[in-house]
Amino acid sequence: MKSPLSILLLSLVFVSCLNHKKQEVSTFADKGLVTFVITGLPEHHDYKQDLYISGDFEGWSGGKDPFKLNKTNNQYQISIPKYSETLSFKFTQGNWATVECETDGNPIDNRVYSFTTTSDTVAIKILNWNNPNQKNKPTTASKNVHVFAEEFEMPQLQRKRKISVYLPPNYEVSKASYPVLYIQDGQNVFDVNTSYSGEWEVDETLNTIYNETGFGLIVVAINHANEKRLNEYSAWDNKRYGKGEGALYLDFLVNQLKPEIDKAYRTKPDSENTGISGSSLGGLFAHYATVKRPDVFGKSMVFSPTFWYAKASFQFTKTHPNTAKFYYLVGEKEGQDMVDNMNAMVELMLANNFSEENIYKKIVPHGMHSESFWKTEFKPAVLWLFVRD
Incomplete structure (x- = not known):
């Protein structure tokens, strides 16, 4: 049984937390x-x-x-x-x-x-x-998409994750090796039925690119961590949202997942042929991963990055110049803060020995923070990062 004193102390802590929350909300409400x-x-x-x-x-x-x-x-x-x-x-x-x-x-x-x-x-x-109990919804994923693992072990984080893989249309009849793109928020990459706000149609887009150009790309889609998504996609702690686990998540990609993908498929494993992609917080992570490990990820597809979430990302980037390729995208309808932060990051990179020819910035006037926006912009990003001369 708790003593009256311990109950009083717990009550004071509870009230203190409530007051802190009210003060935080009041600050924004002003x-x-x-x-x-x-x-x-x-x-x-x-x-x-x-x-x-x-x-x-x-x-x-x-x-x-x-x-x-x-x-x-x-x-x-x-x-x-x-x-x-x-x-x-x-x-x-x-x-x-x-x-x-x-x-x-x-x-x-x-x-x-x-x-x-x-x-x-x-x-x-x-x-x-949405009705989660509705059965027999037809998948919208292409035939060349399959589940690599339903519960891939993540020892760094003591979690498991679903991994899906897209293979080029000619993979089974070819002996060629292919570049690889690792995409975050895997639920939204291939199948509308696993997404909560629409899919990117990455498989359909890459099938079209293959038919038009002959270019083939392997895509590895890693599902996000639901309530732990914020933590995994940021390498920095956030006062409102908690501890950053991005360094551990990056270690998982580099030391657990990528070696298994390279073992299972005919990949081109060097950094020049390995890219990483994400949107929103996933875009923040794609940027971080490429700045931190350009020896692994030589190409970065950064859509609508939430640099506001981790202001420490600016100083970190300033001190880690490299020659990787970065493709940045934001829509003006996402808010001026999003546009300003992306512009500030690109300007910082150019002022600190990142290669100008390896950075592409695109601001779309009517672009919104949505899967449909990122879907329409996926093709030009892939072509710039992987297919351009």
Whole structure:
């Protein structure tokens, strides 16, 4: 039994944590606040279910208690402070398996809100909820995509991960070896049914490139870690989101996964023929991995990198110049902060002995923080990194 003194101390700690959280939210709220009010829900919606908002401001967790919507008389709403100029988000029933979707069950793009005033109210209509129990959904993955491992061991992190592999159309009838691209957030790479906001259609795009040019590429897609995604994709600790595990995750890729891929397939294992890719936090990680280990990853596809999440990435990059190839992409609709941070990183690299001819920067006026944007930009990025003279 706890003594009255220990109960008092625990109570004080709890209250202190609550006050700290309130102060943090209050600091952001002073800059601006938006209230999302749910004005439309699917006919079959169960009002016993809690709803959550999940987005770039809380790490795309799928649903955290601090971001649970308030419910009064079956009316849901939540106020979000101005964590950044632009918010990207979706609504869920607590996880990505129950994320909002189109009426026909297909994924929707991320919702985006840009702050233009200090106080705003936005009406939201949710068309449908993804049904994780729906069976026999046809896969959209091509025939040359297969599962390499359902539960690949990650000893550095004491976890397991699903790994999927795309092979070029002529792989089985050829004796050639191929370059390899490692892509983060593997759920969104090949199959719409495993994604929560649409797929990149990497397999269809590479099949088209092969038919047009004869270029073949092996792709290794590594599923993300769900609630540990933020930790694995950043090498630096974050006060709001926790400990960075990016160095351990990189060690896993280099010392566990890549040797097994090189053993199982006819790869070109040198850095000149090995690339890494990711978007959002995955883009931050792709940048870090290439800066840290250019001897392994000689090509980096960095889509919509969240450099704001780890400001220490700037100083780290400044002190690690190399000659790897970097392809940077951001959309103006992602917010000025995203554009400014990417521009600042590229300028820093050019001022600190990175090769100008090996850095490509693309800013798309109508580009949004979404899978559909990254899908359309995948082809030009592959061609610049792997096929250009």
